[in-house]
Amino acid sequence: MTRPRSRRGGGRPTIADVARKAGVGAITVSRALREPGRVSEDLRRQIQAAVDELGYVPDPNARALASARAEVFGVLVPSLTNNVFAEVVRGIYDSLSDSPFRIQIGNTHYSGLEEERLLQVFGSQRPAALIVAGIDQTPGARRLLEKAGCPVVQVMETGPDPVDMMVGFSHFDGGRTAAEHLLEAGYRKIGFIGARMDPRSQRRLAGYRAAMEAAGLFDPRLITTTPVPSSVSLGRELFRDALAKMPTLDGVFCNNDDIALGVLFECRRASIDVPKQIGIAGFNDLDMMQVSFPSITSVRTHRYEIGTRAVAMALSAIAGNRPEQRIVDLGFELMRRESTAR
Amino acid sequence: MTRPRSRRGGGRPTIADVARKAGVGAITVSRALREPGRVSEDLRRQIQAAVDELGYVPDPNARALASARAEVFGVLVPSLTNNVFAEVVRGIYDSLSDSPFRIQIGNTHYSGLEEERLLQVFGSQRPAALIVAGIDQTPGARRLLEKAGCPVVQVMETGPDPVDMMVGFSHFDGGRTAAEHLLEAGYRKIGFIGARMDPRSQRRLAGYRAAMEAAGLFDPRLITTTPVPSSVSLGRELFRDALAKMPTLDGVFCNNDDIALGVLFECRRASIDVPKQIGIAGFNDLDMMQVSFPSITSVRTHRYEIGTRAVAMALSAIAGNRPEQRIVDLGFELMRRESTAR
DNA sequence: GCCTCACATGGTAGCGCTACCATTTGTCTG
């Protein structure tokens, strides 16, 4: 004796209700929804009518359980408020908005351990794809990615050894390009100011250092960094520190645009002429860099495109295609502006 | 004849594997994990050992299907890159990071229709709670929220008629306070500059207007708005427009801080003295407002706290408590700075 | 005209977990 259970609150319609109403088998409804091509025109119309009338929406949990695959993209980023990652995430959302895939974001707070924990959690859902920021996973995280059984895209950076696929650019080259530009503009005592100093910042620093060493101008006292999260106010403070340490500074390459803006404000307050006395270059090229006064030179990065491209590659892999390129370098663009126009 | 199916790729351990290894029933494992208090110390230890050894992680999909409730918080925001919502979302994430709840974010792109669509999708998952930005849902969206069968928190704003609970503040009062401050500082021809003009911006405008009318100084030509998304560069352009329309302008209340910063930059470029010739006030009080030069007056809003408070209220409701207050007003704080110190 | 085969549809048996009962054991009352 099995009386129907009514655990479910509203008792929303199930696939069986649709099947009954349309006068077909449940499996045919399932197919009509997922592979319309395999169901005859007639039935498809009938089923669609029943779906509309009942307001049927498939239960993604039941679907995931039965098919051993959730229609979920797992996305791991180190920060939600940093505009850089927010843009990448926006690209991901926009690219998936018309697909059946949901998105699950994890915030690692720049912690490898937290990343590992989140990968464990995500893995238990059997996601359709994973997109993770960075290429410096812990060995444990890397192992989890490798046995995730789904396409994996590492974003933000390119490197030699992808877990599966990669979309990004070379932060080393970006840092070097900015420093070389400052050198070409005639600056000599060029400082590096950086906050947070995650692995990507470290590589931008390395690029800066390579350029300075090639010019025979490197001096460790030119470098001012902190692990503290980046902000405009921090940029001001770090610049004051840098200037105290090395009063003859005549240029700065900033880790990112927030810092650069802070430096600009501090110059203004201290009546230091930009670009005459000090040249400033930032990184990422946020919208405000081109409208600040003076406008600020920055390395434009293609953050939104990193998100859209990562999704495109993952979708292609899900569809069963081999990727043409496992590693996609989207490059960057140096935007020369007033702040370095000596 | 039922031979075991091995659809599942890696064949990761299930609750039955743990139960077998620990020598108990599956249901006891389930309980040990969810309600440890109801399982004896001994078994709990035994089960934990088996879980650790096998690396068992419960399948959230199966769990959701069986219990008719997914451990998911659905969050709907109009933008992912707008710092305001990014901060709210960060508060939500931080508050839930140690809980079993996952988070599912939906980006409505400021569209009521898209919000409705996303609520439909979210509803099909039977989330544990819903957090939605704003109080101006379409009738359809409101209906979906009402029959969601879970706690609902509307955030960012307070209003008279919550679906369930609310956390935010009065944008009308915020706008009025900013305008009154400019009036007190001695400005008279105070413009309103706004981009995007979502419902919250509209109410800030209404607050500004109320203050100006009370002072007998309102003039529709003082208002410059656009539906275009907000940005620093847009702030510059809108300010130019405003000035062209009304050259005697001596103050501006900006919809948000990006716009305010754009106005400041434009003043600098056009050699307009701030605060002597023009007073500037922004909204939200982003970090950079206090370090810009001159620093910019702004209305500080408690965005992160909106996120944390919303989660706290939802968790309390999930735990079965009646909320002490259905409507929580977190207020705001006027930060007086150099840009309005005439 | 029979066989093959593709195509359309359906039935059955779970996916991994938990709700709902049962059952067992120990503890407390009168």
Place this chain on the structure above:
DNA sequence: CAGACAAATGGTAGCGCTACCATGTGAGGC
């Protein structure tokens, strides 16, 4: 010391969906 009752544990039956296989039908080949 019987009866009542709480605490601890387990069995059974699904949650709503899809993978797998079976069946029926008509077109095409020989």
